[in-house]
Amino acid sequence: MDLDAYVLAHHADWTRLESLLRRRHLSGEEADELVERYQQVATHLSVLRSAAPDPTLVAHLSSLLARARNRSVGTRVSTWRGAALFFTERFPAALYRLRWWWLGCLTANVLVTAVMMWWLLDHPNVEQSLLSPGEVDQLVNNDFEGYYSEYAASHFAAQVWVNNAWVAALCLGLGILGLPLVKVLFDNVVNLAVIGSIMTRHDRGELFWGLILPHGLLELTAVFVAGGVGFRLFWSWVEPGDLSRSQALAREGRTAGTVALGLVAVLLVSGVIEAFVTPSGLPTWARVGIGVLAEVVFFTYVFTLGRSAYLRGATGDIDASLLEDRVASQG
Structure with a gap:
């Protein structure tokens, strides 16, 4: 032509x-x-x-x-109506459709963390090669607990939110490459396992879990959701199914964008808990209970609203009317 x-x-x-x-x-x-x-x-x-x-x-x-x-x-819907539809349809449907990917990522990371902590507790010489006795003493008696009350709560919440959003963004962004995502998740697990084993060995295990669980349950779940969605993005071009590789990658990329936006809100909640609940004077059982409640609410959200939206046809992808026009033609 x-x-x-x-x-x-x-x-x-x-x-x-x-x-x-x-x-x-x-x-x-x-x-x-x-x-x-x-x-x-x-x-x-x-x-x-x-x-x-x-x-x-x-x-x-x-x-x-x-x-x-x-x-x-x-204008089909107002801004508030659009936001409501996002959080009641598109985002939960994306989480539900990709549930096996992020649940698998969550399970694998929890198992690796548990095994690593058990191994580190059984090999105290590793701790000595990582930190000096003075550094261990500083971590156990000051740094770990002091980290949560070092800054004003509002400032700390913003700092935590940005940091966790960055980790989630790395998981989603590097997902298409596969191996770099494994490294990001592994580094996260190693950090948790090393500190947890050191605190436990020095009889500070209750303090460790009492400070980690209130916010960590939801925070780490969000990171593992990002990791699972990242792995699905990688797999979309390895095994595109009935679609072409470009179509499969585009669909999962748009869905990853949906998840990224939704996780901003999830991580905001975990950041608020970390800043205001974790270092608070509440008893340990109350602080951990708030963390468990937040986690239960998240899973309920996915498996009720998400399942319902998915069964109605929502997938987490953007509306078909917003995609580029493709008109059949000859020639």
Whole structure:
């Protein structure tokens, strides 16, 4: 196909559509014309993709169509309505659809942590190779407990939130590569196992678990969710199933974006617990109980709202109407 000739033949249609989009108010006839031009340009874009996929032109027409689609359908839902739909449909459906991936990641990490802690407790010489006696004493008697009350609670909550969001983002971002994600998760496990074994060996195990569990249950679950979704992203191009590799990767990438946005809220909750509950004067059973309650609420959310949304057809992917237009064409 002669690209220049095709552009010359249809440039007036594209210009007219763009001029309609620049108008603040449309008459009834102009609104009808907008829909008609939208359909025409969608067909043009489909032809160009199959016969002469010029990247610049395709990007321009895709942007034009996106603006036209939004203008033609209007504002479908309010901002608050959209946020509500995200947290009651899209995010929980994504968690439920990918449940076996992140539950598997959670289980594997918990088992590795338990085995590593047991091994470290049985090999005290390893502790001596990692930290000096003075460093161990400082960690056991000051640093570990003091970490949770070193800063003002509000500042600490923000700091923890950003740090945990970064770890989750790494899990999602590196998931497509596979092995780097394994390293991120393993480093996280090693840190927990080493500190836990040192605290336990020095008769501070109750303090360790009393400070870790209130926020750690939900926080680590969020990290393992990100890890599981990251592994699914990796697997989407290894084994794409009925889709092409690019289609499978695009679908799981969009779903990973959904999970990333949702985990921001989950990690905010765990950060608030870590800043305000973990170092509080509440008895250990109360602080741990709050952590367990938060974890139960999360799993209930996934397996009630998530399951219900998934059975209604939600997958965690964005709405089909927001995807690029793909109009069947010949030629």
